[in-house]
Amino acid sequence: MAPLTVWVLAGCLLGVTSAQSTEDNVFWYREAEGELEEALNNEPNRNQAKNIIVFIGDGMGIPTITAARIYKGQQQGKNGEEGHLYFEKFPHVALSKTYNPDRQVPDSAGTATAYWCGYKGNYETLGVDARVSAGQCTASRVKRNSRPCLMEWAQEAGKDTGQSLWAVGGHCGHHCEHKRSAKTPSAHRNWECDEKLGERGRDCVDIARQLVENAPGKLAKVIFGGGRQNMIANLNNTRFAPENPSACKRQDGRDLTQDWLSEKRSAGLSAKFVATTEELRSVNLSQTDHIMGLFGNSHTPYEDLRDKTLGGTPSLVEMTETAIKLLSKNEKGFFLAVEGGRIDHAHHDTKARRSLSETLQFEEAVKRAHQLTSHQDTLIVVTADHSHVMTIQGYPVRGKDILGASEKSRDDGMPYTTLFYSNGPNWNVSWNGSHVVRGDLNGVDTTAWEYTQPSGLKFKEETHGGEDVAIYATGPWSHLFHGVHEQSYIPHVISHAARIGPRADCKALKSDQACAFSSAGPPTRLQAAPLALLLLLVSWMVRPH
Numbered sequence: 001m002a003p004l005t006v007w008v009l010a011g012c013l014l015g016v017t018s019a020q021s022t023e024d025n026v027f028w029y030r031e032a033e034g035e036l037e038e039a040l041n042n043e044p045n046r047n048q049a050k051n052i053i054v055f056i057g058d059g060m061g062i063p064t065i066t067a068a069r070i071y072k073g074q075q076q077g078k079n080g081e082e083g084h085l086y087f088e089k090f091p092h093v094a095l096s097k098t099y100n101p102d103r104q105v106p107d108s109a110g111t112a113t114a115y116w117c118g119y120k121g122n123y124e125t126l127g128v129d130a131r132v133s134a135g136q137c138t139a140s141r142v143k144r145n146s147r148p149c150l151m152e153w154a155q156e157a158g159k160d161t162g163q164s165l166w167a168v169g170g171h172c173g174h175h176c177e178h179k180r181s182a183k184t185p186s187a188h189r190n191w192e193c194d195e196k197l198g199e200r201g202r203d204c205v206d207i208a209r210q211l212v213e214n215a216p217g218k219l220a221k222v223i224f225g226g227g228r229q230n231m232i233a234n235l236n237n238t239r240f241a242p243e244n245p246s247a248c249k250r251q252d253g254r255d256l257t258q259d260w261l262s263e264k265r266s267a268g269l270s271a272k273f274v275a276t277t278e279e280l281r282s283v284n285l286s287q288t289d290h291i292m293g294l295f296g297n298s299h300t301p302y303e304d305l306r307d308k309t310l311g312g313t314p315s316l317v318e319m320t321e322t323a324i325k326l327l328s329k330n331e332k333g334f335f336l337a338v339e340g341g342r343i344d345h346a347h348h349d350t351k352a353r354r355s356l357s358e359t360l361q362f363e364e365a366v367k368r369a370h371q372l373t374s375h376q377d378t379l380i381v382v383t384a385d386h387s388h389v390m391t392i393q394g395y396p397v398r399g400k401d402i403l404g405a406s407e408k409s410r411d412d413g414m415p416y417t418t419l420f421y422s423n424g425p426n427w428n429v430s431w432n433g434s435h436v437v438r439g440d441l442n443g444v445d446t447t448a449w450e451y452t453q454p455s456g457l458k459f460k461e462e463t464h465g466g467e468d469v470a471i472y473a474t475g476p477w478s479h480l481f482h483g484v485h486e487q488s489y490i491p492h493v494i495s496h497a498a499r500i501g502p503r504a505d506c507k508a509l510k511s512d513q514a515c516a517f518s519s520a521g522p523p524t525r526l527q528a529a530p531l532a533l534l535l536l537l538v539s540w541m542v543r544p545h
């Protein structure tokens with residue numbers, strides 16, 4: 001047989017579609033020309049960033065992005081591999097090294113310290129540096145063990161900043177992003193409400209209280225997320241009943257949402273607390289200074305399970321849009337943090353479809369934010385806190401359902417899924433008398449929302465992955481994301497771009513010339529941080545790290 005015939009035959013056997021035959025050398029040359037042209041037109045933007053939006057896709061490692069891109073295309077009837085997520089077209093991309101000082105594979109709290117505060121923190125600690133280990137309340141209160149972070153950089157100072165700057169810390173992982181508002185650093189991510197403080201945390205203030213009582217949380221204009229149960233005691237006596245038995249329960253009898261409202265109102269500010277889509281939409285943003293929206297007793301719901309009626313929960317996209325509209329009222333600009341918090345949760349359950357769907361919702365939120373702002377004055381950074389152990393395996397043919405399982409193993413002749421976790425709950429093997437055999441996937445719908453993809457090791461909860469994650473950036477100074485960076489580098493770029501925090505006094509903004517970091521200590525005077533604030537919190541209950 002002539003080689004050509006062999007190839008054609010092989011092509012037929014593999015089910016090569018006609019779409020691929022159009023992907024000839026001319027096609028790839030054209031494709032490359034387009035990319036080259038974009039690259040050649042990619043001029044650095046050295047404007048001062050007025051607005052900053054940071055998107056954290058929790059657990060959104062590179063395999064998740066690749067799989068989500070394919071999933072997205074396949075939902076539109078395409079092969080999928082050739083597509084892209086919106087932010088993949090941002091002009092600058094880099095890698096971020098996510099390890100904690102004390103862990104090769106990080107948790108979300110320590111990584112949050114890196115990308116919000118500009119220094120790395122140990123596993124399960126929030127806002128404190130490597131001198132504090134998880135649960136060390138006393139050490140967490142030692143001032144030199146923390147520094148002011150992005151939120152603080154972005155807020156107006158105005159007081160005895162030297163002191164309050166040092167006093168600020170308290171940042172946390174994906175389940176409690178707004179804990180970052182803490183005045184007292186938190187030695188443990190689990191201290192989300194007073195019930196969890198226990199003996200070790202006796203002298204620490206729980207994170208929910210820090211959010212409403214201390215700067216920078218107290219100064220935030222917008223707080224959206226879940227976590228009602230951390231804020232409101234005796235939830236069964238409120239319209240939010242019933243309590244979620246597995247989430248932290250407030251013990252001090254307080255309703256922190258009411259305390260937050262009265263504090264704002266007594267200061268003459270207009271503040272709104274909302275808990276449904278309808279309530280959110282009824283807020284007249286032009287007449288509102290502060291808004292708090294808590295949309296779940298513990299987590300906000302997954303997008304596929306979300307109650308999309310008016311009495312239900314707004315989407316991440318709607319929350320992002322509302323936040324930007326309210327924050328844009330400030331002529332001096334804003335800082336907005338948006339987290340796609342549940343990409344991670346679905347991965348921990350190895351429910352791949354749900355995780356990819358959450359990633360696409362996150363992508364939509366990025367798109368909306370990009371459309372509502374200008375690349376001239378808005379720096380948008382999209383990244384992840386860490387990866388997961390999901391992998392894309394085998395040699396599936398082009399266009400094959402990314403959630404599917406029809407490839408057959410050469411070793412045992414049985415189908416296996418393309419998406420696979422190196423550890424997780426679905427480790428389905430048995431002993432047939434002489435061999436270990438794995439569960440037969442014939443007839444199993446591996447594309448179902450609730451399907452748990454198989455794993456190589458039996459773990460009750462799937463773990464994070466330790467490889468680098470990507471950073472995608474557009475807008476002023478986004479070209480400073482240009483290589484393989486420590487995760488703690490991210491806020492320093494923001495500080496340079498917006499002239500806030502450690503680089504508030506940098507006068508060399510018109511060039512790439514370096515200006516000195518105030519590395520000897522915190523700045524003596526915090527640059528009046530012109531920025532309004534938002535903390536968009538998607539979930540804050542303690543979950544797998």
Ligand SMILES: *[C@@H]1O[C@H](CO)[C@@H](O)[C@H](O)[C@H]1NC(C)=O
Nearest residue numbers: 234235236241242243244245
């Ligand atoms: C609140 O209601 C739920 C559901 O009825 C119940 O399981 C829980 O024990 C109640 N909590 C309290 C503190 O009464």
Ligand SMILES: *[C@@H]1O[C@H](CO)[C@@H](O)[C@H](O)[C@H]1NC(C)=O
Nearest residue numbers: 281282283284285286287288
């Ligand atoms: C919101 O408030 C502004 C300013 O008071 C007012 O002009 C506008 O009509 C209000 N919008 C709605 C929908 O009520």
Ligand SMILES: *[C@@H]1O[C@H](CO)[C@@H](O)[C@H](O)[C@H]1NC(C)=O
Nearest residue numbers: 412431432433434435436437
């Ligand atoms: C057990 O599995 C092995 C490997 O797949 C196979 O060769 C063998 O025939 C099986 N034994 C039984 C009893 O099914």
Ligand SMILES: *[C@@H]1O[C@H](CO)[C@@H](O)[C@H](O)[C@H]1NC(C)=O
Nearest residue numbers: 426428429438439440441444
């Ligand atoms: C495990 O495999 C068996 C046998 O192939 C199958 O019946 C069962 O549903 C599988 N369990 C899970 C959790 O996938």
